[in-house]
Amino acid sequence: DTAVSQTPKYLVTQMGNDKSIKCEQNLGHDTMYWYKQDSKKFLKIMFSYNNKELIINETVPNRFSPKSPDKAHLNLHINSLELGDSAVYFCASSMWDRGNQPQHFGDGTRLSIL
Amino acid sequence: AQTVTQSQPEMSVQEAETVTLSCTYDTSENNYYLFWYKQPPSRQMILVIRQEAYKQQNATENRFSVNFQKAAKSFSLKISDSQLGDTAMYFCAFTGSGTYKYIFGTGTRLKVLA
Numbered sequence: 490d491t492a493v494s495q496t497p498k499y500l501v502t503q504m505g506n507d508k509s510i511k512c513e514q515n516l517g518h519d520t521m522y523w524y525k526q527d528s529k530k531f532l533k534i535m536f537s538y539n540n541k542e543l544i545i546n547e548t549v550p551n552r553f554s555p556k557s558p559d560k561a562h563l564n565l566h567i568n569s570l571e572l573g574d575s576a577v578y579f580c581a582s583s584m585w586d587r588g589n590q591p592q593h594f595g596d597g598t599r600l601s602i603l
Numbered sequence: 604a605q606t607v608t609q610s611q612p613e614m615s616v617q618e619a620e621t622v623t624l625s626c627t628y629d630t631s632e633n634n635y636y637l638f639w640y641k642q643p644p645s646r647q648m649i650l651v652i653r654q655e656a657y658k659q660q661n662a663t664e665n666r667f668s669v670n671f672q673k674a675a676k677s678f679s680l681k682i683s684d685s686q687l688g689d690t691a692m693y694f695c696a697f698t699g700s701g702t703y704k705y706i707f708g709t710g711t712r713l714k715v716l717a
């Protein structure tokens with residue numbers, strides 16, 4: 490009965506490869522997010538979708554492409570991986586109601602670039 | 604621009620003692636929402652407590668309570684009767700009313716000592 494689930498939990502790959510991370514939520518939320526947490530634990534928003542519509546697109550290299558096939562899913566595809574992409578990526582979801590609803594997070598995907 | 608500042612990178616407390624983590628924020632909005640999240644070594648992000656800015660009463664959740672000072676733009680977290688399981692990174696977060704964006708502080712690493 491996992492609320493927000495991300496796969497895979499760990500991803501180790503070579504520089505230059507393309508990889509995807511998947512996220513699914515079963516909470517009935519209408520808004521989903523991707524965050525990047527760097528080695529210093531700083532959490533930075535990357536993207537957000539509300540009802541499958543992109544609403545937040547922070548300054549992220551265009552090698553990163555999110556896709557939301559429906560309200561319950563938000564995937565992240567990364568092309569041409571670089572060393573600096575090594576981080577933990579968190580998916581989160583919330584029910585948007587003027588911002589007063591907390592976000593629920595997945596367990597994170599640790600991406601390591603060799 | 605809205606910002607969230609956590610000025611204590613690391614703190615420690617003896618088991619059963621009380622500890623206060625500080626958080627300040629900057630915004631020109633009058634209505635907004637504040638949250639504290641906990642990230643234990645397991646990497647999960649767990650909501651601890653939330654506060655609506657229009658409510659004067661400080662939020663409490665069991666051993667966790669906040670001291671919300673709207674004029675000072677301060678939102679500190681008090682943990683009473685600290686337990687070993689409270690060892691974690693604690694993040695303060697802000698979101699304005701009507702915005703999808705959550706802004707996180709840089710975190711405070713709390714260690715509870717036996």
